Amino acid sequence: MTTCCCIIPDYLLNTIVEKGTAPQHIVHACQSTLEKTKLLQSSRVEAIASAQRQPPSEGIIPPYIHETIARTAATVEEREAALSTLTHDAKRRTVARPTRQLNRTVYNSQHSWDDPPPRDKIAIKEGGALISEAEDPTKDANECYIGLKKTYDFFFKFFQRNSINSRGMPLDSFVHFGVHFKNAFWNGRELVFGDGDGIIFNGFTDELDVMAHEFTHGVVQYTSPLDYTFQSGSLNESLADVFGIMVKQYAENPDNPQTVDQSNWLIGEGIWAAGVNGRALRDMKNPGTAYDDDRIGKDDQPAHWKDFKKLDISQDSGGVHINSGIPNRAFYLAATKIGGYAWEGAGPIWYKALTSGKLGRNATFKEFADLTIENAGKHGDEIKEAWQLVGYPFPDSRSEL
Numbered sequence: 001m002t003t004c005c006c007i008i009p010d011y012l013l014n015t016i017v018e019k020g021t022a023p024q025h026i027v028h029a030c031q032s033t034l035e036k037t038k039l040l041q042s043s044r045v046e047a048i049a050s051a052q053r054q055p056p057s058e059g060i061i062p063p064y065i066h067e068t069i070a071r072t073a074a075t076v077e078e079r080e081a082a083l084s085t086l087t088h089d090a091k092r093r094t095v096a097r098p099t100r101q102l103n104r105t106v107y108n109s110q111h112s113w114d115d116p117p118p119r120d121k122i123a124i125k126e127g128g129a130l131i132s133e134a135e136d137p138t139k140d141a142n143e144c145y146i147g148l149k150k151t152y153d154f155f156f157k158f159f160q161r162n163s164i165n166s167r168g169m170p171l172d173s174f175v176h177f178g179v180h181f182k183n184a185f186w187n188g189r190e191l192v193f194g195d196g197d198g199i200i201f202n203g204f205t206d207e208l209d210v211m212a213h214e215f216t217h218g219v220v221q222y223t224s225p226l227d228y229t230f231q232s233g234s235l236n237e238s239l240a241d242v243f244g245i246m247v248k249q250y251a252e253n254p255d256n257p258q259t260v261d262q263s264n265w266l267i268g269e270g271i272w273a274a275g276v277n278g279r280a281l282r283d284m285k286n287p288g289t290a291y292d293d294d295r296i297g298k299d300d301q302p303a304h305w306k307d308f309k310k311l312d313i314s315q316d317s318g319g320v321h322i323n324s325g326i327p328n329r330a331f332y333l334a335a336t337k338i339g340g341y342a343w344e345g346a347g348p349i350w351y352k353a354l355t356s357g358k359l360g361r362n363a364t365f366k367e368f369a370d371l372t373i374e375n376a377g378k379h380g381d382e383i384k385e386a387w388q389l390v391g392y393p394f395p396d397s398r399s400e401l
């Protein structure tokens with residue numbers, strides 16, 4: 001099973017290597033990133049597998065037991081005691097807010113390739129001062145530290161989620177991983193950022209949507225650990241983009257956040273270095289149009305099920321970064337049909353589907369779409385229409401993977 005949740009797909013790096021039109025040292029660096037990524041992928045299966053679904057925030061005695069006691073109580077006292085417990089539990093479930101437990105540590109990997117990365121060099125610890133430009137001219141550690149807070153705050157404020165596992169999981173992250181490593185990833189325990197090369201790829205820490213994308217892979221792992229292959233992998237990728245774009249829309253300027261109409265719906269807008277013909281890594285509004293460059297190839301994301309790419313497991317783990325264009329566009333359409341701020345409209349519906357406990361590891365597009373429709377409340381029509389515009393109802397068969 002492939003479980004690397006990297007922001008840059010292998011096929012893109014492969015294209016750079018195969019075309020060979022980039023400077024030779026860049027081609028070699030891409031080759032090296034690919035090789036290192038394969039090693040990293042195999043080492044993190046265990047971390048992902050060990051993640052536990054979080055138990056629901058319920059008391060040990062389920063409500064239906066108290067309801068039965070109240071209904072069958074022999075005395076008025078027993079009945080009132082059961083009813084009062086029910087009322088108390090319901091109130092607690094309604095008003096219980098998670099404790100805020102932001103706990104960041106940014107480590108400097110100092111270009112080590114070790115995974116897990118070494119922890120001997122702490123750049124910034126929670127509550128500590130930002131580091132000076134002399135110490136880190138790239139500002140990666142500072143950007144990472146600030147971006148983690150913005151992402152944590154977004155999930156806490158709008159989804160009452162206390163960190164990746166909603167139990168205050170420490171946010172350990174690593175900057176300056178490897179040498180010219182052209183990727184960022186969630187390794188099942190930590191967020192890891194390479195430096196890029198400055199020729200094709202800029203760094204990754206200054207993009208809030210990239211930060212939130214990797215953070216969300218962690219959230220998916222702890223809520224509905226979708227297998228990172230085929231359609232379930234595309235859903236995993238898409239969910240990371242969905243929450244990534246919402247963090248970008250809100251947190252780039254929380255005093256004046258973007259509505260769904262103001263957003264450009266671009267993921268990884270600053271990833272490409274100057275001279276690369278690309279607006280971003282992905283475009284949720286118009287999948288398949290984010291880049292087109294001799295050195296890196298053309299954005300190949302479909303925007304509709306009719307263009308779904310049937311790929312085998314060796315090709316982008318069955319197309320996880322490619323076919324995610326379809327659910328990405330569904331979210332864009334749903335969010336714009338509802339209007340306003342995405343985290344008040346379509347966002348909570350996607351979050352409910354993600355945390356419903358009903359999303360299987362090998363969920364299909366159809367199953368996920370049905371879950372969002374089921375959780376859409378008064379927006380059922382808009383959500384269904386959004387999915388229909390990208391091909392719903394999709395063939396609900398795993399033979400169509």
Ligand SMILES: [Zn+2]
Pocket residue numbers: 005006007213217237240
């Ligand atoms: Zn990803």
